[in-house]
Amino acid sequence: MTIINLRDFYPYYTADSFIEVPDEVAEAMAEFDRREAAYRLRTYRHKAYYSLDREDGIEHSALFVALSPCEIYERKVTMQELHAAISSLPGKQAKRIYAHFVLGMSKTDIARAEGVDEKAVRLAIERGLRNMEKFLKNNF
Incomplete structure (x- = not known):
């Protein structure tokens, strides 16, 4: 017993109050005190004195800025133009560009899935991007 x-x-205790507790409890409280001191030191060193996460939505509104109606419309038009440009491509180029840029697959993974050489996928994506550029310049 300790x-x-x-x-x-406890910071709200204004006078000394001694109690006897089991050794495990004393060690757990001491460990918590050490971790709290280490956290305060890390906060001081990294100058992270505050957090926006107050569960009132302030962090969300700071990280995710609301778009104006004009910006929303511009994004919609841009997406429509991109979809039109992708749909103007031949099937393989469109599928490979979609898989690479939208789904985030690597060119090697696409080649493995289709059973072709990685160079063929790379060249198809490059040709597809050039074709999309021509389409967008001519139509928009």
Whole structure:
């Protein structure tokens, strides 16, 4: 059994209050105190004195800025133009560009899935991008 001073662990205690606790409890409280001190030191060193996460939505509104109606319309038009450009491509080029840029697959993974050489996928994507560029310049 260990005797601890509650004033060391609880800031609202204004006078010393000694109690006897099991060794495991004393060690757990000491460990928590050490971790809390380490956290305060890390906060000080990295100048992270505050957090926007207050569960009132302030962090969300700071990270995800609301778009104006003009920006929303511009994005919609841009997406329509991109979909039109992709749909103007031959089937293989369109599928490979979609898989690479939208689905995030690597060119090697696309080649493996289609059972072709990686160079063929790379060249098809490059030709497809050039064709899309021509389509967008001519039509928009």
